[in-house]
Structure formats: C-alpha cells, structure tokens
Amino acid sequence: MTRSAALTDRSGQIPVSPDRPAAPPSPARRRLQLVLAGLWLLDGMLKLQPYMFTKNFAPMTLGEAGDGAPFWLVDPLDWAKRIVSDHPVGTMVLFALVEIAIGMAIAYRPTARLGLLACLCWVPFLWFFAEGLGGMTTSAAGPLGGAPGASILYGLLAVLLWPTRRSGPGVTSEAVRFVGTRAARIVWVALWGLLAVLSLLPANREPNAVSDVISANTDGAPKGYAWLLNHAASWAEGRGAEISITLAVLLALVAVSVLLPSRRAVRGGIVLAIVLATLLWVFAEGFGMPFMGMATDPDTGPLLAVIAIAFWPSVPAEVSVQEGAAA
Amino acid sequence: MNAPTWLTDLVGMLMVFVAGYSVWRLVISRAWGRATDYESDILHVAVGIAAAGIVAGWAHTLPRSVWTAVFIAGAVYFAVRIYLTWSDRTARARLLAHTACCAVLVYMFLANVAPTTIHGSTAGMYTMAGMDGMILDQTITYPTIGLIFVVGLCFYAVATLNNIAPLKPEDAEGGSTLMLAPRSVDVCRIVIVLVLAYAILTKIV
Numbered sequence: 001m002t003r004s005a006a007l008t009d010r011s012g013q014i015p016v017s018p019d020r021p022a023a024p025p026s027p028a029r030r031r032l033q034l035v036l037a038g039l040w041l042l043d044g045m046l047k048l049q050p051y052m053f054t055k056n057f058a059p060m061t062l063g064e065a066g067d068g069a070p071f072w073l074v075d076p077l078d079w080a081k082r083i084v085s086d087h088p089v090g091t092m093v094l095f096a097l098v099e100i101a102i103g104m105a106i107a108y109r110p111t112a113r114l115g116l117l118a119c120l121c122w123v124p125f126l127w128f129f130a131e132g133l134g135g136m137t138t139s140a141a142g143p144l145g146g147a148p149g150a151s152i153l154y155g156l157l158a159v160l161l162w163p164t165r166r167s168g169p170g171v172t173s174e175a176v177r178f179v180g181t182r183a184a185r186i187v188w189v190a191l192w193g194l195l196a197v198l199s200l201l202p203a204n205r206e207p208n209a210v211s212d213v214i215s216a217n218t219d220g221a222p223k224g225y226a227w228l229l230n231h232a233a234s235w236a237e238g239r240g241a242e243i244s245i246t247l248a249v250l251l252a253l254v255a256v257s258v259l260l261p262s263r264r265a266v267r268g269g270i271v272l273a274i275v276l277a278t279l280l281w282v283f284a285e286g287f288g289m290p291f292m293g294m295a296t297d298p299d300t301g302p303l304l305a306v307i308a309i310a311f312w313p314s315v316p317a318e319v320s321v322q323e324g325a326a327a
Numbered sequence: 328m329n330a331p332t333w334l335t336d337l338v339g340m341l342m343v344f345v346a347g348y349s350v351w352r353l354v355i356s357r358a359w360g361r362a363t364d365y366e367s368d369i370l371h372v373a374v375g376i377a378a379a380g381i382v383a384g385w386a387h388t389l390p391r392s393v394w395t396a397v398f399i400a401g402a403v404y405f406a407v408r409i410y411l412t413w414s415d416r417t418a419r420a421r422l423l424a425h426t427a428c429c430a431v432l433v434y435m436f437l438a439n440v441a442p443t444t445i446h447g448s449t450a451g452m453y454t455m456a457g458m459d460g461m462i463l464d465q466t467i468t469y470p471t472i473g474l475i476f477v478v479g480l481c482f483y484a485v486a487t488l489n490n491i492a493p494l495k496p497e498d499a500e501g502g503s504t505l506m507l508a509p510r511s512v513d514v515c516r517i518v519i520v521l522v523l524a525y526a527i528l529t530k531i532v
Contacts, residue, residue, distance in 0.1 A: 034489055038482040045481060045521070049528050050329050054454045089331050100521075103481075107488035222471045290474050293531040 041103030047096035058085035065132030123155035153303035196251035209240035217286025277304035329443035339383030346375025402429035
C-alpha cells in the first residue's frame with residue numbers, strides 16, 4: 001500500500017498525487033462558492049438599510065443576543081452594543097463594506113481564496129459579538145431560534161468549499177474534496193446532531209414554544225405569508241413537545257444518514273435536510289424577517305441548505321465515463 | 328427612517344459618474360476607432376441618470392412617468408432583440424440581463440422608490456422603530472417583489488463578477504477592432520445593480 005493510500009484509509013483525506021495532473025476546478029464547487037458570495041453580498045447590502053444607522057439598532061438587535069447569556073458573554077456583548085450604539089453610522093458602514101468586500105472577493109476568481117480567508121477571519125468576530133455565539137449558551141437555544149448562528153455556518157462553508165483541485169475516487173461530494181471524508185462526516189454529524197439535541201431542550205418542548213416562534217414572524221409580513229404563519233401558529237399551539245420531538249428525530253436521521261453505506265440513503269438524508277432547512281427558514285425564521293427593514297442576514301435556513309447540497313454524493317468519474325461511452 | 332445624507336449623495340454621485348463614463352465611452356470609441364457595445368453603454372447612461380434621481384433628490388431629472396415609459400420601451404426593445412438573436416447564447420444572456428434591468432427600474436418607478444421625504448437624516452438618532460411616534464419615511468408598494476429583486480440583483484452581481492476574466496499581458500495588445508475596456512462595462516453593470524438593490528432596501532422601512 002502506498003503512503004497516500006494509507007493516509008486515505010486512516011483519515012479519509014483526499015491525497016494529492018504528484019503523478020496525476022491536477023483536476024480542473026469543479027463547476028459544482030464554484031457554483032456553491034458563488035452562492036456563498038451572493039449570501040455575503042446580500043448580508044452586506046442588508047446592513048445598509050436605514051434602520052441599521054439608528055440608535056435603536058444596537059439595543060433592539062444586538063441586545064437580543066445577550067438575552068439569557070452567561071455573564072462572561074454579556075459583558076463583551078454589552079461593550080460591542082455600546083460601541084455600535086454610540087457610533088451607528090461608522091460601525092454599520094464598516095460592517096457592510098467588509099461583508100460586501102468578502103462577497104465580491106469570493107465571486108472574483110483570482111481573489112476567491114482571499115475572500116474565503118477574509119470570511120474565516122470575520123466570522124468568529126461576528127459570531128461572538130453580534131450573535132452572542134448564536135444563542136448557544138442560553139437555555140432556549142434551538143434550531144427554531146437560529147442556532148448555531150448564521151455566522152458559524154458561513155465559516156463552515158468557507159472551509160468546506162475551500163478551492164482545491166483534489167480529485168479521485170475518494171471525492172464522493174464537494175464537502176469531502178478539501179477536508180476529506182472523515183472530517184466532512186464529523187462536521188455533518190456534529191451539526192445536525194447538535195440541532196437534534198437542542199430541539200429536545202426543555203424550553204423548546206414547552207407547549208407554546210413553537211407557536212410563539214412562528215407568531216413572532218408575522219410582524220410586517222405580507223398578507224398571504226402572515227395568513228400562512230397565523231394558521232401554522234394556531235395549529236402548533238399546545239403541540240410544542242410533539243413538534244420538537246418529531247423535529248429532533250428527523251434531525252437525528254439526517255445526522256446519521258451520511259454514515260450509511262447506501263448512496264440512496266445518503267441522498268434521502270440530504271433531501272430531508274434541505275426540506276427541514278426550508279421549513280425552518282419559512283416558518284421559524286420568517287425568511288430572516290426582511291419585511292420591516294430590520295433584517296441583518298437571511299438567517300440559517302439557506303446556509304443549512306447550501307451545506308446539505310455540498311454533501312450531495314457526486315457520480316464517480318469512472319461511472320460517468322462508462323455511461324458516456326455506453327451512450 | 329432614512330439613510331445618512333452623505334451616503335445617498337455618494338451613491339447618487341456614483342450613478343452620475345457611471346452615466347458620464349458611459350457617455351464618454353460612446354464618444355471616444357468612435358474617435359479612437361475601438362469597438363463598443365452601444366446597447367450596454369446607452370442603457371448605462373439612462374440607468375445612471377434615472378437611478379441617481381431615485382436615490383438623491385438633487386439628481387432629479389425627468390418626471391417618473393417619463394422614466395417609466397422609457398424603461399418599458401427599453402424592456403420591449405431588448406425582449407424583441409432576444410427573440411431575434413435567440414440562437415446566439417452570449418448575446419441572449421446579455422440582452423436578458425438588459426431586459427431584467429429595465430424591468431427592475433419599471434418596478435422601482437411604479438413602486439415609488441424615491442428619495443427620502445424626511446428633512447435631514449435619522450441616522451444616529453432614536454427613531455422609536457415599531458412604536459407610535461416612529462419617524463417614518465415613505466415606503467414602497469409591493470415590498471416582497473422588491474426583496475425578490477434585491478436577492479436577484481445581488482446574485483446577478485456575483486455572477487457578473489465571476490465572469491470577469493483577469494487581466495493578461497496580451498490584452499494590452501491588439502488591433503483597431505479591439506473592444507474599449509470591456510471589463511469596465513462589467514464593473515459599471517455591477518455598480519448599477521448594487522445601487523438599484525440599495526435603493527430598494529432603503530425604502531423598505
């Protein structure tokens with residue numbers, strides 16, 4: 001067994017063989033990078049809305065991040081809130097420009113690596129100071145509340161979609177191509193498993209936990225969408241425990257799906273992940289609540305869906321070549 | 328609520344610059360014997376002037392109804408051109424983008440995307456958002472369509488940027504039929520697209 005093959009067996013890393021010429025850049029990978037770039041650009045543009053420049057923004061939006069957070073997090077969050085509140089125009093223009101620059105850098109091919117690197121540098125700052133670690137330190141953290149935070153998912157995508165020309169039979173999806181099979185599986189199981197566990201927290205199993213989250217999204221929503229949310233909220237009233245447990249089971253199924261040997265089962269798990277991400281986005285996150293000019297990002301739903309798509313099993317090169325020859 | 332005055336002024340000036348640069352391209356390309364895409368440049372002139380007036384009050388030019396008619400005519404023209412050049416994929420994509428740009432501007436004029444009606448700026452102030460007494464700016468009609476356009480515009484900007492080829496040394500050489508700074512047209516397009524998205528977002532309050 002060669003050294004590189006042994007490495008593949010042990011860690012799931014995709015070896016870079018010096019004998020084999022580098023594969024051309026994957027179009028699917030580039031498309032996913034462009035989606036990430038588009039979401040960053042949208043994030044930056046949203047931060048240029050008039051509400052962000054008022055003194056209300058920091059206490060109402062950043063202040064929420066500190067609700068129920070432990071003391072070691074509350075102090076730095078208050079510090080950040082004070083700075084943004086005292087200088088709303090300067091800080092928000094800076095935030096917007098950084099995020100627009102990240103999006104544009106990823107979109108422009110020669111600077112894609114730089115953009116992803118900037119994304120990785122910006123994300124911890126944003127996750128800590130703006131999102132309060134995505135609410136993960138509170139007793140009410142859950143997938144319905146946007147855990148584990150949009151920022152950390154941006155960072156995760158930047159790592160999974162890092163430009164690479166690694167190829168070979170070990171590349172079963174775009175998520176695997178750079179970090180390797182084992183690391184990609186750990187990321188998937190940890191992410192969806194965490195969401196499943198958080199769904200079962202006592203605060204999320206309260207009778208009106210789900211209906212309250214859905215009702216909160218009706219403010220400023222268009223009539224048809226508000227009607228849908230009101231109906232969903234009234235249906236969910238008193239069923240918090242049942243919905244949360246069902247959601248936890250489905251999320252757990254998604255988490256283990258990538259470990260199954262069948263490609264069909266993996267695809268089923270990914271489709272389920274995309275459906276759940278869409279439902280969370282529509283009903284729990286209200287599309288990021290952009291209808292009142294107060295949204296800072298599109299929330300976690302689209303990012304979870306993009307992560308799921310990155311794990312979509314690709315057709316092995318050998319199979320596609322054979323199919324092409326047969327045709 | 329409204330954006331800081333200096334920001335809207337800056338964005339307005341950016342649009343005037345794009346319009347001026349596109350006029351310069353139309354003039355200079357003939358004088359220098361360089362090829363240019365007249366449709367893109369003329370569209371950028373019109374969009375630059377119209378968008379400047381949408382964002383900043385001082386850049387107001389024609390009445391909204393006139394601009395609406397201009398961009399409806401533009402959309403129809405580009406739609407007919409798409410039909411006529413259907414087999415040419417490159418031209419079709421470009422013309423489709425022009426048609427969409429005209430459609431977005433028609434929406435913006437009909438949905439009342441306009442300079443702020445508030446005297447001064449609410450930036451850096453308490454506006455009591457979501458409460459009685461909130462300082463409200465004139466908002467747009469059909470904000471959902473506006474938000475869909477904003478998402479589309481952001482992703483179009485990304486796609487355009489992705490298609491810009493990096494500069495190579497051989498690009499500096501060439502004959503008389505060489506295109507006049509084609510990348511700058513793409514840059515203008517990206518700037519326009521982002522300004523249109525910004526203009527819609529500032530009115531969703």
